[in-house]
Amino acid sequence: GGTAYFADIAGNAYALDVQSGRQIWRADLEAASSASPVVFGERVYFVTEAGSMFAFDLKSGQRAWPASSQLPGRLLSDPIATPDRLLVAAMESDCLVYSVDPDSGASRCLLPSAE
Numbered sequence: 001g002g003t004a005y006f007a008d009i010a011g012n013a014y015a016l017d018v019q020s021g022r023q024i025w026r027a028d029l030e031a032a033s034s035a036s037p038v039v040f041g042e043r044v045y046f047v048t049e050a051g052s053m054f055a056f057d058l059k060s061g062q063r064a065w066p067a068s069s070q071l072p073g074r075l076l077s078d079p080i081a082t083p084d085r086l087l088v089a090a091m092e093s094d095c096l097v098y099s100v101d102p103d104s105g106a107s108r109c110l111l112p113s114a115e
Contacts, residue, residue, distance in 0.1 A: 006031035013046050015061060019099070025061030029054055030068070038079045040086060040102050047075035047088055053100060053107075055058070057061045069105035071098050 002018045003019040004060075015024040031050035038045050042053045043064050051071050055064035073093025080087040086100040086111065095109035 005026045005039065005047075005058075007035070007037060007046050009034065011048070013037070013044075013056065013061075014043070015058070024059075025056075027054070027056055027061050027063070034076055036078045038081050038086065040081045043102065045079050045086060045102070047071075047077075047079055049074050049076060049095075051075055051090070053079070053086075053088060053105065055102065055105065065105040067105075069107055070102060070108055071100075078104075 004016045004018050007013045011029045011031050013027045013029050019032045029046055029048050031048035033046055035047050042058055044058055046054045051073055052068035054068050071090055073090030077089040086099045086102055088100055094113055096113050097111040098107045099110040100107045
């Protein structure tokens, strides 16, 4: 068994049962996503090209944060999970890499751009 998580360019996030292909849940990301999501703990995290980051419960698909975490810039790369934070690269931003708290969505600039 198992579950596969992915997004589409129409702005939808999905959880699918890999054995049956059955959709477990679908959620609205409000913008296109070209990055792969990352599973961290009991949640799955998605980023969008519009600079939003979303956290969803793995099983139910319910949003883990009341709103998306807004990061300045376009988020095109896959988020990276570290032992206690998520790292998110941004384009067209004053910050190249953001550190995001997986519990709250709070972010801070970890690596400012050289410009």
